[in-house]
Amino acid sequence: MSRPALLDLLPDGVAVADPDVLAAYRNDHAQFCPSGTPAVLVRARSVDDVVTTLRWAHANRVPVVPQGARTGLSGAANAIDGGVLLCLEKMDRVLEVDTEEQLAVVQPGVVNARLAATVAEHGLYYPPDPGSRDISTIGGNVATNAGGMCCVKYGVTADFVRGLQVVLADGRVLRTGRRTAKGVAGYDLTRLFVGSEGTLGVITEITLALRPATQRPLTAVAFFATPADACRAVAHHLGAGHRPSVLEFMDRPTVDAVSAMADLGFPDDLGAVLIAQSDVGAGAPEELRAFELSARACGATDVVVADDPAEGELLMRARRLVGHAQERLGATLVDDVCVPRRRLAELVEGVARIAEAHGVLMSCAGHAGDGNMHPTVIFDKSDPAQAAAAERAFEEIMRLGLDLGGTITGEHGVGVLKREWLARELDETALWTHHQLKNSLDPRGILNPGRVFG
Template structure:
């Protein structure tokens, strides 16, 4: 009988404990029976064949930078970690594609293709530590989504190992192709519940100019949201348009002096990579900001200075780690409802007596409100977190724009989807994972209801 790959399998309790969670809080984790640190396609195939034959759950993992508990261990599971599959297999300059293994770090790929005059746009805030496999699993976005799109917009083909160990290739290298169902994008965003991605073919773009940036300061979040609508409504699409409220500024300032004016209620940071047209784009942003009561606007004409302006935004995730505990939300709403979302978040924070620091990708309506609290406030923090998700749905949005559902938001997915959509999810899951071994209890519930406990029969 097939066994787990001996050279890649670890059962040391201390090592297992270290690999049992991602970065999400308030998500339970169990005790795994083994960790497989795959170094080859054969390791993945052998692991899944063994798990399928023995009806053992498998939890695929990458760099474990996720925020939704999707990589957390289950009791008795096998953790299948792919971070050692970290080779860039090909960069095809003529076709403008790259073929990579799932353990390649996002920033590593971006740097490698830049040396060849190419550009890989998806840039999640965790780009320096998150893997391409994890980006694919959650369909990760980032600051440049507004102009360029999310991970799925760049995935052309995948190699996937199915639950029973069979290897499947989806998609194609060509720029166009509509033969058959779009299986590639079925797996993008599936969070390891349908199969394990072992190779990714991504589209690239020609290199762009080093971006310039501008930062606008506002007394109120409402004014900043109005500026977003005004600038985008005028037909501009900056490379990034980022938002930070006063609580976020306070959190980041504990790590680094940003030099922002005291009493700032909100900040917008716009970035343009339009080359010679960048000054024109940023001038238009300044016009919109001042029209919407910006107290000050700083426009950079130096790429190095622009990097410093964006650095404050990139420090947000790290700054939240300075607090005893945090719950990072990920709601996305239509841009017209952005002000209502931010106002509602402020109300939720006040009513629950917790601090919520809100930042995010204002240009596409994707906010990351983070409930920052100490452990005595755990119940109030969870209530506030749930109320933010409820508000996002009421405003016509979604419970997750890029972090994924995982375990943290699984029960909320049933509220976002209608009955037919939820049924379809379960039918797809059953077809590709009939024994329910692939990351069970994540995204959708194994019972078929979308709520409640995981069906223990899957274990």
């Protein structure tokens, strides 16, 4: 292949065409998602680099895949044959933390945990905490509207985005939103780009709302004989008007996987656990007592309230190990269906039936307070029959999520992995609307073509 012309338009070292380097950037963390052979990798250092790249790609009708740290789970950042990989991870500066207005302005490549730590030094709190927070970037979080454990009380990434700088398909630079707490001047362009998975523009700067730091949380853990009991406790507790800062679920296989890495001191006979936190300070013991009552009313076999915050932090670290613990057992295929809370028990029971029917190992954890669960198929990738069964089980869980009045994706996005399924969740008019919006902003279809919808 001849030397791509884009290399000469960018500063030295920004663009590379070396196949060995390109190979390292071809895939995100999704399974079963094809990735093509890209022609160029651009590691943008500035908005100008992004503008140059898009102008060239627009003029030459070359597909561009924007990507951050490639920690996504739906293949949206995977390479396209002959296209440009436009990586934003080197644009990684926290440009501003404004304590008085409680906002931060960041470049897209800033890693979530670094931002959270930076603003914490200023007495502020950036809640969105996807499981990937130690390695994923804010740009990627915004592009997928990432969630996490905080959402039950504080909301998702979109709820913290006040404004964006976006480079449009033809290289023009758009500013959306505002720095002020409120504003209704024109359409909500910010929200249109949040969660659009790189199909409408390339995000180059983000203005984020922050919150005052919360109190160090107190933690409780409730043990249940069955996953369904735990799910009923979730619906009961939140339906009664409580708002814990965390309400997480782990089933028995998940607890076993984590226990192999860290001694949790949990009883042997559990079917599932719920972990609840309260960050309201003096009122926290009372909030956790209410949680205990809800759990016991739904059949909890025991409830333990951690006496000090450090114990709770250990427990949360264990919860955050789930992904690693599952990956030690095999390849993983992670669903992220989200259902109405009252249907959670049906969801976990249905997931168990699906696992049995397909003879696959299933481990289920999730943000139960939001109805957002991560049933995870664990399988041997080298065994084609197992891989095929895993894929079928993964898809049946999406069908179940839809049947229960939910969505195929609560926080991971559609990407390539769930593209065919988007058409089952949305109707024809909604898909038409997506196409119209996409065509209106990217008429040549160069931005992450074929992702999210066909």
